[in-house]
Amino acid sequence: MSLPKVSEVVIRKRKSIAEVKAKRSVQVKNQQVKAKQAKGRKKNFKRIEEFVIQNRAKNEDSKRLEKIVKKAKSAKVNLSKKAIAKAAEPKEKYVATGxxxxxxxxxxxxxxxxxxxxxxxxxxxxxxxxxxxxxxxxxxxxxxxxxxxxxxxxxxxxxxxxxxxxxxxxxxxxxxxxxxxxxxxxxxxxxxxxxxxxxxxxxxxxxxxxxxxxxxxxxxxxxxxxxxxxxxxxxxxxxxxxxxxxxxxxxxxxxxxxxxx
CATH class of the missing domain: 3.30.1390.20 (Ribosomal protein L30/L7)
Structure with missing residues (x-):
């Protein structure tokens, strides 16, 4: 028993549909690649911006600590012999109750x-x-x-x-x-x-x-x-x-x- 013949019109139609699907698949893949690349660029820009902000904040924090140290130094007075002796005591003695x-x-x-x-x-x-x-x-x-x-x-x-x-x-x-x-x-x-x-x-x-x-x-x-x-x-x-x-x-x-x- 011979198989039924498929008309030439149907074959051309099937081929056309397959070509459209193949092109669409390529387009989708290209769009996905572009979206991924754009997302990567966006992330990189964000990281650079964050780095600049954090670096600036660190510099500000360092300056803040420098001011604290300078303020403490300017508040110092001449220490008496008793105060100097007390400062020289071991740390264990310094830790007091109360x-x-x-x-x-x-x-x-x-x-x-x-x-x-x-x-x-x-x-x-x-x-x-x-x-x-x-x-x-x-x-x-x-x-x-x-x-x-x-x-x-x-x-x-x-x-x-x-x-x-x-x-x-x-x-x-x-x-x-x-x-x-x-x-x-x-x-x-x-x-x-x-x-x-x-x-x-x-x-x-x-x-x-x-x-x-x-x-x-x-x-x-x-x-x-x-x-x-x-x-x-x-x-x-x-x-x-x-x-x-x-x-x-x-x-x-x-x-x-x-x-x-």
Whole structure:
């Protein structure tokens, strides 16, 4: 049985459709390549622009730190022999109990910060955005806070604020890991030799700036907090430092903590 013959008209029509499809396929591929190239160029332009902005911000940050250093130098007076002797004492002796305790919160990203500012943030344990930590306000830490003031807000927390932070957000550092404080036995195991055996003991050491403040504070992992409503605008501002959200807030820090805890 012979197969039915296909007319020449149908063959030409099929060939024409195949050619149209082939041309269309080539056109689509060309359009995709062009779109990809245009997108790549757009990304490159954006990266260059961002680089310029960040470089400018770093220069501004370096100048800001230079002003702080110059201001500190100009404020110096002739030291008495007693003051010189005190300055020469070992650092261990300098760390005294009873110094004020502040709570510091990092509110802005490190974009455009110079190396010295980043180092100060790390020393304050504020390496993450919207993280907070207790800081004993000695001379060294005051200088560090001044360096990072555009990015960090700090102030004096009340006993109520300290308790709410530790109870709600407190986690412990155990063998270099963040561990939820679910049992006082964890605290006693890590800090029992310092007579700190429960959460209340940690809160007491922090709030009174006690003899074992450093032990209690270093046991606590930096607190993860929510982003304040007024800081959310920072993502829409080219230079978020202009928001002036940082610096010494005094007692107002308690209101801020209440909003983000």
């Amino acid at each position: 110094l004020p305790v502040v709570f510091a919160v990092r509110l802005l990203p490190m974009n455009g910060t110079c190396a010295e500012t980043r180092k100060a943030l790390l020393r304050l344990r504020l390496w993450g955005l919207n993280t907070g930590a207790f800081v004993r306000l000695d001379e060294r830490n005051q200088k560090l806070l001044n360096k990072v003031s555009p990015y960090v807000a700090w102030g004096t927390p009340t006993n109520k604020t300290i308790r709410e932070l530790v109870v709600k957000r407190g986690t412990g550092r155990i063998e270099g890991k963040r561990v939820p404080i679910t049992d006082n036995a964890l605290i006693e195991k890590e800090l029992g030799d310092k007579n700190i055996i429960c959460l209340d003991d940690i809160i007491h050491e922090i709030s009174t700036s006690g003899d074992h403040f450093n032990d209690a504070n270093n046991f606590l992992w930096p607190f993860k907090l929510a982003k304040p409503a007024e800081v959310k605008r920072a993502v829409k501002v080219k230079n978020p430092k202009t928001l002036n959200v940082g610096g010494d807030k005094g007692d107002e820090i308690n209101t801020l903590i209440g909003a983000i805890n």
